[in-house]
Each structure stands twice: as C-alpha cells, then as structure tokens.
Amino acid sequence: MGRPPCCDKEGIKKGPWTPEEDISLVSYIQEHGPGNWRAVPTNTGLHRCSKSCRLRWTNYLRPGIKRGNFTDHEEKMIIHLQALLGNRWAAIASYLPQRTDNDIKNYWNTHLRKKLIKLQAAGGGTEGLHSKDQGNSNSSSQAISRGQWERRLQTDIHMARQALRDALSPEKPPALSSDLNPADGFSISNLKNPTLDQSSNSTYASSTENISRLLKGWMKNPPKKSARLTNLANNQTDYQHYSSSEGTTSVANTANSGNVELSDTFESLFGFESSNSDLSPSMSPEASLFQGESKPDLISGQLPLSFLEKWLFDEGAAAAALGKDHLFSDTVIPDHGNAIFF
DNA sequence: AAAGCTGCCAACCGCGTGGGG
DNA sequence: ACCCCACGCGGTTGGCAGCTT
Known part of the structure; x- marks a missing residue:
C-alpha cells in the first residue's frame, strides 16, 4: 500500500549483466550503501528489477567475495x-x-x-x-x-x-x-576481474577495471556512517564492509589515509589483512556471526555460532x-x- | 573440423516471511 | 487485523566453455 512496486515486469532486462550495468550498480552502492533495493533500479537507471540488483551485488559484486577453487x-x-x-x-x-x-x-x-x-x-x-x-x-x-x-x-x-x-x-x-x-x-585483481577463474571472459575483464576504480573512489569516500549503520541494520549482506568499519579495521581509517595503495585499502577495508580464514581467529565468533548476511543467529532453530x-x-x-x-x-x-x- | 555431450555457474523463479501502511 | 510489498532463500534453468567422438 502506497509502496511503489518492486518491478513492473515490463521493460525489465534479464540475463547476464554487462560491465556498464555493474558499474552503475557499484557506483550507486558506493554512494548509498547496499539496501533499499527497490530504489536501486530507478535511481541507477538500470532496467533491472530490484531483486536482480540485490542478487548481482550479493553474489558477485560485493567486496570480500572469494571466488575460485x-x-x-x-x-x-x-x-x-x-x-x-x-x-x-x-x-x-x-x-x-x-x-x-x-x-x-x-x-x-x-x-x-x-x-x-x-x-x-x-x-x-x-x-x-x-x-x-x-x-x-x-x-x-x-x-x-x-x-x-x-x-x-x-x-x-x-x-x-x-x-x-x-x-x-x-x-x-x-x-x-x-x-x-x-x-x-x-585480491584486488580478483575485484578487477570478478570472474577470476573464467579468464575467457575477457570482454568483461577490461571493463571491470572501471569497477575497481569506482571502488577505489568508494574507499576514499566511504558512505556516511549513519548510512552505513542504517544499511548494516537493513542489510547485513555487506557484512565485510560494514562490520570491519565497526571493528578493528575501519573504513574511516582507510579513508583517512586517503592515498593508501588500493590493495592495502581493500585488505584493511574488508578486514582481510593477512590472516583471515573462513572463520578467522581474528574474528570473534560473535563478529563472524554478525558478519553473516541475514545470516542465522541460530542453526536450524538456530544455534549461534558461539x-x-x-x-x-x-x-x-x-x-x-x-x-x-x-x-x-x-x-x-x-x-x-x-x-x-x- | 564439426557435431554432440557434459560440466559449470550466473541468473532467474517461486515461495515464505516480516514489516509497513 | 488485514493487505500488500520488499526482501531473502532454496531450487531450477539457460547458456557458455571445454571435452569427446
């Protein structure tokens, strides 16, 4: 009621995302942070439904995703x-x-x-x-x-x-x-080429350079804290980014350093400094739990990780x-x- | 060399849930 | 209390790439 529909099925593009679309999405999320997905297609001009945008972000563009074997x-x-x-x-x-x-x-x-x-x-x-x-x-x-x-x-x-x-x-x-x-x-190279293991995807690779540049800009101008917190509450999908901002490695620190190397920035930004494992020792169970998407506090019922x-x-x-x-x-x-x- | 097959993965689809109006 | 919608999740599919015949 009173809410705009998520997507009106007509004029909605489907199929593989183009680099340009990725860039639009990433640059939008740079500014506003993830969340409020229904606003994304209209604000970005993407002819995609919000669901597709969210999926693209969470499964592919979101920083901190490890790909490959x-x-x-x-x-x-x-x-x-x-x-x-x-x-x-x-x-x-x-x-x-x-x-x-x-x-x-x-x-x-x-x-x-x-x-x-x-x-x-x-x-x-x-x-x-x-x-x-x-x-x-x-x-x-x-x-x-x-x-x-x-x-x-x-x-x-x-x-x-x-x-x-x-x-x-x-x-x-x-x-x-x-x-x-x-x-x-x-790695940053992974971000440059999200399809790391699909080296055949060369057309994409060239364009993702732009995405990494955009992300670089993002790191220098991270979303405002209030926005981050809001988004954290709204959508923990972005857990790597936001939880690290609240933790030992902060976005703010990274941003303040301004001219740090891109790779360093990413490492600190996403808390991957040198020694994170899947459940890193440096990450408290609570933190790792907190990092999970809407991720379960509980298991099948559910039990917290701790x-x-x-x-x-x-x-x-x-x-x-x-x-x-x-x-x-x-x-x-x-x-x-x-x-x-x- | 080309046709057919298989494996893989990104993306879509449909449903359940929770929240706002 | 009810309705509608956004969001999130799991299942499924389409299409590409590599391999085999």
Whole structure:
C-alpha cells in the first residue's frame, strides 16, 4: 500500500549483466550503501528489477567475495555443515563468510554431491549421508534398525563437531595461505576481474577495471556512517564492509589515509589483512556471526555460532578429560578432506 | 573440423516471511 | 487485523566453455 512496486515486469532486462550495468550498480552502492533495493533500479537507471540488483551485488559484486577453487578445508566445512543443516545454503554460507550461498550451493550440486555419491557407490558406506539431500540412499536406510540409525546419527554429529572444531581452531589456520592467497581468492585483481577463474571472459575483464576504480573512489569516500549503520541494520549482506568499519579495521581509517595503495585499502577495508580464514581467529565468533548476511543467529532453530563452538569445545574438552577421544577415533577426519567418512 | 555431450555457474523463479501502511 | 510489498532463500534453468567422438 502506497509502496511503489518492486518491478513492473515490463521493460525489465534479464540475463547476464554487462560491465556498464555493474558499474552503475557499484557506483550507486558506493554512494548509498547496499539496501533499499527497490530504489536501486530507478535511481541507477538500470532496467533491472530490484531483486536482480540485490542478487548481482550479493553474489558477485560485493567486496570480500572469494571466488575460485574451494579448499579442502572449505569442502570439509560444507560437507559437514550440509550434513548438519541440510540444504540451508545461507546458513552454511554464514560459516564461510567469503563464499556466497549461491556459490556453495553450486559447488555442492556440481562437485560434492557427485563426489559423495561416487564414494557411496564405491562402497564407502552411507555414513554421514543422512540429510534430506541424500534421500536416494535408501538402500542403506531401508534395512537399518533404529538403534543403528541413532548410532549413525550420533557419529555424524561427532564428525560434524570434529570438522567444525578443525575449522574454528585458531591454532590450525586451515588452508590459511591458500584461503586468502591473493592469487587464489580475494585480491584486488580478483575485484578487477570478478570472474577470476573464467579468464575467457575477457570482454568483461577490461571493463571491470572501471569497477575497481569506482571502488577505489568508494574507499576514499566511504558512505556516511549513519548510512552505513542504517544499511548494516537493513542489510547485513555487506557484512565485510560494514562490520570491519565497526571493528578493528575501519573504513574511516582507510579513508583517512586517503592515498593508501588500493590493495592495502581493500585488505584493511574488508578486514582481510593477512590472516583471515573462513572463520578467522581474528574474528570473534560473535563478529563472524554478525558478519553473516541475514545470516542465522541460530542453526536450524538456530544455534549461534558461539554456542556451536562452545558445544564443540565443551564436548572435546569433556571427551579429553574422560579420555574418550576415541569417541572420534572411528570417524577421524584426514587432512585431505574429501573422502573421509563416507 | 564439426557435431554432440557434459560440466559449470550466473541468473532467474517461486515461495515464505516480516514489516509497513 | 488485514493487505500488500520488499526482501531473502532454496531450487531450477539457460547458456557458455571445454571435452569427446
């Protein structure tokens, strides 16, 4: 009532985004910050619906997105989180702040699921495959007793805990170097060419230079704090940017420095200085939680990450205290992640 | 060399939810 | 209390690129 319609279906452009459109969108978000998506098409002149703009930003243009190959560590996390949460990609993505839910979903559908199916077929058993996504593994489920099923479930939970513990462990920076190796994931060059791994996309690449220039301007003239806060409240999609502004690495600092190198700017701006992992040790669980999109405070119900961690570590500590590390002994997670327990 | 196949991923679609009027 | 809309999420699809025949 009284609200303008999101998009009036006519004259709405679909399909791949052009560099020019990206630039329009990015430059608009430079000024106003993300959020208020319904205003974006009109204010930018883009013939796209607000939804499409939001999607483009969150899945592609948003700073801090890591593209390219998933590390073993990320793979592990996805597998376990998927087992734990099911196909709730946004929830899973909240634990891999550099990855979008779309990315994770795609990776699951194109790589991991097949991998798991293959492993299953190879006689790896069905442990760990109990979520709704593995409904086709009925051969195993049809005959198992309830007791077996419960044991299996418990094992799976243990495995998930183990993986999460690995992932969250500060002293084991998981795939740290590769995770944040500028050549691998986040870097200014990546921003220059968001389709980092699609080097074939040369027409786009040339134009994205402009986008990086725009972003550079953004860093020198970040959105006003009030706007940032508003947007933070409205849309935590921009978590990297805004949460860092509230945290140790501030946008304001970056902006004040004015002439810092672009790459440095990005690093500080998005809090990726040198040692962030998927859930960086430098990032408190609360902070990382806060970073999540509309990202779940809770898991399936939902549990806050800090709670999860507590749960994990308490369990681990208790097990250790009781000398029950063998609890995990039959579900040990090898360092090279894929195959493991399925 | 060309046609067909397969894999991958960006983007779209439809639905649920929450909030403003 | 109700309606309408924006937003967010998960599922699905279209199209491109690389590979195989």
